[in-house]
Amino acid sequence: MKRGKLIVFEGLDGSGKGTQIDLLVKEMKNQGRMVYQTAEPTSSSMGGMIRDALGGFVKRDAYELSAMFLADRIFHNVNPVNGIRQFLDKGIDVVCDRYYYSSFAYQGIDADLKWVMNMNLQCEEILKPDLCIFLDVDIDSCDERIEKNRLAREIYENKNTQLKIRRRFFEVLDMLSGIENIKVVNAARPIEAVSADIINLYNSIKE
Numbered sequence: 728m729k730r731g732k733l734i735v736f737e738g739l740d741g742s743g744k745g746t747q748i749d750l751l752v753k754e755m756k757n758q759g760r761m762v763y764q765t766a767e768p769t770s771s772s773m774g775g776m777i778r779d780a781l782g783g784f785v786k787r788d789a790y791e792l793s794a795m796f797l798a799d800r801i802f803h804n805v806n807p808v809n810g811i812r813q814f815l816d817k818g819i820d821v822v823c824d825r826y827y828y829s830s831f832a833y834q835g836i837d838a839d840l841k842w843v844m845n846m847n848l849q850c851e852e853i854l855k856p857d858l859c860i861f862l863d864v865d866i867d868s869c870d871e872r873i874e875k876n877r878l879a880r881e882i883y884e885n886k887n888t889q890l891k892i893r894r895r896f897f898e899v900l901d902m903l904s905g906i907e908n909i910k911v912v913n914a915a916r917p918i919e920a921v922s923a924d925i926i927n928l929y930n931s932i933k934e
């Protein structure tokens with residue numbers, strides 16, 4: 728049996744990942760593929776602790792938060808109930824909203840970037856995606872979408888921080904471009920045009 732593909736979406740808060748993931752998953756199902764849709768942070772107890780930190784209810788050190796995301800990601804890969812690895816082993820594709828690139832861009836601002844990268848990239852339980860799609864939207868458009876769609880802003884959801892995160896994302900994507908399959912998609916276009924590009928990217932890696 729062929730192994731499933733791991734496809735990861737990245738982008739700033741408000742970049743439209745949710746909408747585009749739903750459209751890709753629908754297309755994959757139309758093509759008769761089996762697909763598991765998932766996200767980080769997960770809904771595990773560690774994921775809950777992370778959400779408390781993101782909401783600003785509990786203050787966490789950047790290194791501590793990096794380690795929490797790491798633990799959540801290992802659980803996300805290996806757990807036998809709904810872990811990524813067992814779906815891929817069964818030939819099921821996995822589409823994930825955020826992955827280790829977010830740790831690099833978000834935690835890599837306050838914690839040492841190399842440390843965060845090494846922890847994730849050198850952990851053999853954490854699988855390398857077959858495709859990472861970065862949805863690129865300018866800061867102002869993301870901020871407008873956050874303002875429209877959120878009841879409250881999380882700790883990273885302010886323009887100044889998002890600007891730093893965006894820079895970090897590009898730095899990291901550049902560093903990894905030779906060893907990972909990363910595609911930047913201009914997501915400041917009509918939803919259908921963005922989706923068509925994403926489907927083409929998926930078609931180019933599926934077997």
Ligand code: TYD
Nearest residue numbers: 740767768796825826827829830833834883
């Ligand atoms: P997001 O993906 O935007 O979903 P939601 O709709 O629940 O807000 O939120 C997840 C937040 O977690 C986002 O601000 C980025 C952050 N994050 C990190 O800081 N590091 C990580 O490793 C991951 C996976 C997410």
